[in-house]
Amino acid sequence: ALVLLNDPQVVEANRVMAYRAIAQAGAAPRERIAYLFRLATSRQPVESELLPLLDYFEVELARFRGNPKAAEQFLAMGQYPQKKLASLPEMAAYALLANAIFNLDEAITKG
Numbered sequence: 001a002l003v004l005l006n007d008p009q010v011v012e013a014n015r016v017m018a019y020r021a022i023a024q025a026g027a028a029p030r031e032r033i034a035y036l037f038r039l040a041t042s043r044q045p046v047e048s049e050l051l052p053l054l055d056y057f058e059v060e061l062a063r064f065r066g067n068p069k070a071a072e073q074f075l076a077m078g079q080y081p082q083k084k085l086a087s088l089p090e091m092a093a094y095a096l097l098a099n100a101i102f103n104l105d106e107a108i109t110k111g
Contacts, residue, residue: 001070011095012078015101018094022085029057036098040107064089 017036025035033053037045045053064071071092085091101107 001023006079010051010097010102011074013096013097015075015091017098017102018091019085020097022091030054032094033057033097033101036094036101040101042100053101055095057093058099060096061089061093064092067079 017039020039021032021035025032030050034045034050037043037049037053064074068088071088073097074092075088086094
């Protein structure tokens with residue numbers, strides 16, 4: 001479990017998934033979060049699953065906006081080239097959210 005949370009390759013993979021959501025899932029956080037959830041679980045989230053994820057995203061976005069250096073450091077993990085698709089705090093919040101989604105039991109075991 002700790003490897004799935006802290007391993008640089010996993011964090012990097014989540015960053016890449018966040019890039020994909022930002023580029024392909026529309027502009028609204030709700031759309032991007034639903035996209036990440038679907039990629040991880042192979043199904044759309046229900047409202048009761050989506051709302052806590054949306055809240056978590058907003059909390060992390062506020063935290064990274066208050067500490068842009070932390071966002072920069074978090075996004076620097078790994079070797080995949082960084083993309084400037086949104087502000088650093090926004091990209092970091094989506095990457096951290098992707099990390100949380102991909103750590104759901106349903107995402108790890110796929111049913």
